Amino acid sequence: MIVADRKSLEEILGMVADREKILILGCKGCVTVCNVGGLKEAEILASTVRIARKKEGKPVEVAHRVLERQCDNEYVTQLADTVADYDAVVSMACGVGPQFLSEMYPDQVFFPAVNTTFFGGAVQHGVWEERCAGCGACGIHLFGGLCPIARCAKSLLHGPCGGSANGICEVHKDTACIWDAIVKKKMDTGHLEDLVAVKPFKDWRTARDGGPRRSIREELVKGNI
Amino acid sequence: MTETKSGSNLEKVLTAGHFAFTGECGPPKGANAQHLKEKFKYLKGSVDCVNMTDNQTAVVRMSSLAGCALMVADGLEPNFQMVCRDRNRLAMMSDILGAYALGVRNMLCLSGDHQSFGNHPEAKNVHDIDSMQLIALVKKMRDEGKFLNGEEIDVPPKMFIGAACNPFADPFEFRVHRLATKISAGADFIQTQCIFNMDKFRDFMKQVVDKGLHERCYILAGVTPMKNAGMANFMSKYVPGMDIPDSLIKRLKGVDKRDQAEEGIKIALEQIQEFKEMEGVAGVHLMAIEWEHKVPEIAERAGVLPRP
Numbered sequence: 001m002i003v004a005d006r007k008s009l010e011e012i013l014g015m016v017a018d019r020e021k022i023l024i025l026g027c028k029g030c031v032t033v034c035n036v037g038g039l040k041e042a043e044i045l046a047s048t049v050r051i052a053r054k055k056e057g058k059p060v061e062v063a064h065r066v067l068e069r070q071c072d073n074e075y076v077t078q079l080a081d082t083v084a085d086y087d088a089v090v091s092m093a094c095g096v097g098p099q100f101l102s103e104m105y106p107d108q109v110f111f112p113a114v115n116t117t118f119f120g121g122a123v124q125h126g127v128w129e130e131r132c133a134g135c136g137a138c139g140i141h142l143f144g145g146l147c148p149i150a151r152c153a154k155s156l157l158h159g160p161c162g163g164s165a166n167g168i169c170e171v172h173k174d175t176a177c178i179w180d181a182i183v184k185k186k187m188d189t190g191h192l193e194d195l196v197a198v199k200p201f202k203d204w205r206t207a208r209d210g211g212p213r214r215s216i217r218e219e220l221v222k223g224n225i
Numbered sequence: 226m227t228e229t230k231s232g233s234n235l236e237k238v239l240t241a242g243h244f245a246f247t248g249e250c251g252p253p254k255g256a257n258a259q260h261l262k263e264k265f266k267y268l269k270g271s272v273d274c275v276n277m278t279d280n281q282t283a284v285v286r287m288s289s290l291a292g293c294a295l296m297v298a299d300g301l302e303p304n305f306q307m308v309c310r311d312r313n314r315l316a317m318m319s320d321i322l323g324a325y326a327l328g329v330r331n332m333l334c335l336s337g338d339h340q341s342f343g344n345h346p347e348a349k350n351v352h353d354i355d356s357m358q359l360i361a362l363v364k365k366m367r368d369e370g371k372f373l374n375g376e377e378i379d380v381p382p383k384m385f386i387g388a389a390c391n392p393f394a395d396p397f398e399f400r401v402h403r404l405a406t407k408i409s410a411g412a413d414f415i416q417t418q419c420i421f422n423m424d425k426f427r428d429f430m431k432q433v434v435d436k437g438l439h440e441r442c443y444i445l446a447g448v449t450p451m452k453n454a455g456m457a458n459f460m461s462k463y464v465p466g467m468d469i470p471d472s473l474i475k476r477l478k479g480v481d482k483r484d485q486a487e488e489g490i491k492i493a494l495e496q497i498q499e500f501k502e503m504e505g506v507a508g509v510h511l512m513a514i515e516w517e518h519k520v521p522e523i524a525e526r527a528g529v530l531p532r533p
């Protein structure tokens with residue numbers, strides 16, 4: 001899923017400082033799963049903003065609501081009747097949500113309440129980790145099912161670099177060296193030879209480097225399915 | 226490995242079977258060419274070629290390419306270091322061509338320390354290709370005379386291709402395999418990370434020799450003389466990939482502060498002596514960090530002068 005972190009209250013308050021009637025809009029997708037922007041978090045943020053503004057002597061009217069998915073126009077349209085009732089909308093979805101909203105409602109202002117960080121999952125309660133960088137040409141089967149593009153700080157295809165120590169990445173003492181894990185897995189399974197040949201140069205056109213990407217499913221476009 | 230691939234001095238020294246002795250020089254944090262030229266004075270005649278570091282430890286300095294050009298102009302042979310952190314494949318290929326046109330004949334292909342270690346940790350990194358592929362790229366440009374896309378190069382760059390190897394990084398058992406891949410990718414010579422843990426290095430070289438890697442590539446052992454116990458402590462704690470045994474720190478601490486520099490040099494000389502006799506070692510790469518003026522003395526005392 002897409003993982004995100006809530007922005008600080010100060011930053012959010014700063015964005016809406018001159019607004020008097022705002023909507024905090026959650027999303028039932030990934031941000032609900034990673035406990036950052038679902039109904040519960042929208043409700044908490046709404047009341048926190050209300051209290052903070054009252055303290056400042058600048059009371060604000062704050063409503064909250066959640067959409068099924070902010071990355072889907074089918075649900076984004078559900079806001080059509082009420083979107084103009086507010087001075088601003090604060091979206092708690094990943095970066096996709098406030099963009100779909102901005103595109104559908106060009107007269108309204110949508111502020112992002114979260115920082116979208118990565119594609120990953122929870123490794124323990126309350127801890128999420130990155131797993132994929134969306135390079136557009138998945139090759140994890142070549143690396144024991146572990147992705148060096150997203151998980152090695154240098155995206156090495158032939159690691160580990162000279163800074164790998166005791167399974168820890170040179171960049172951060174809390175980060176595992178994924179290359180250490182790849183090598184150990186290949187050694188344990190007796191497939192070290194998979195790592196000795198020089199890999200082809202990666203074609204980054206399928207990644208962000210090729211420009212904004214688009215995925216077209218002809219059969220769906222034509223309405224056959 | 227009898228015909229010369231690049232015509233570099235280092236290549237000639239090695240192919241003739243001499244024990245190579247290479248040095249290192251960091252470009253200034255500024256455009257101070259004079260400062261560089263002063264360092265060159267100490268290196269001239271003491272070493273076969275000099276590595277010009279490329280934004281080492283991710284700290285911005287004068288470009289390694291410009292440093293190499295200044296070195297060529299001064300009559301000293303450079304080893305052009307290139308890291309994958311700061312350039313994509315376009316910039317790499319154009320710099321390789323530029324370097325060759327300016328008279329550079331040796332290259333060292335590196336991944337590069339992560340930018341978080343340096344003085345611009347906010348920077349975006351590149352890592353379009355990795356060091357293994359950079360070796361293969363330089364080889365393709367040299368041997369096939371082609372760019373990565375297969376287009377012909379008008380005057381291919383004939384580089385003597387170097388790569389680094391850190392026998393002290395983990396997992397240790399894999400290091401010899403990684404070295405073998407670098408050699409298959411096209412490395413003509415290897416310069417190792419600074420060696421302090423001699424036991425581990427002996428063990429590593431035994432694996433190298435068992436696999437016959439020393440016959441496919443020249444291996445230069447990395448030596449860094451310690452200026453004092455403080456430097457040893459610092460490197461052990463803060464420089465990635467360093468393996469500094471406590472016994473070495475103890476030995477430095479065991480002598481008076483004023484004599485620690487001499488003790489550091491003695492340790493380096495003992496290492497060089499051992500490397501001269503160690504099977505599979507073709508030379509020494511001396512990294513006298515900000516201590517270039519000591520290089521002639523070390524070379525002299527190590528008995529590697531005059532250079533061929």
Ligand code: SF4
Binds near residue numbers: 132133140
């Ligand atoms: S190889 Fe690409 S698509 Fe596959 S997990 Fe890694 S970044 Fe994601």
Ligand code: SF4
Binds near residue numbers: 170
């Ligand atoms: S230590 Fe491991 S994960 Fe970190 S940059 Fe080096 S190879 Fe990649």
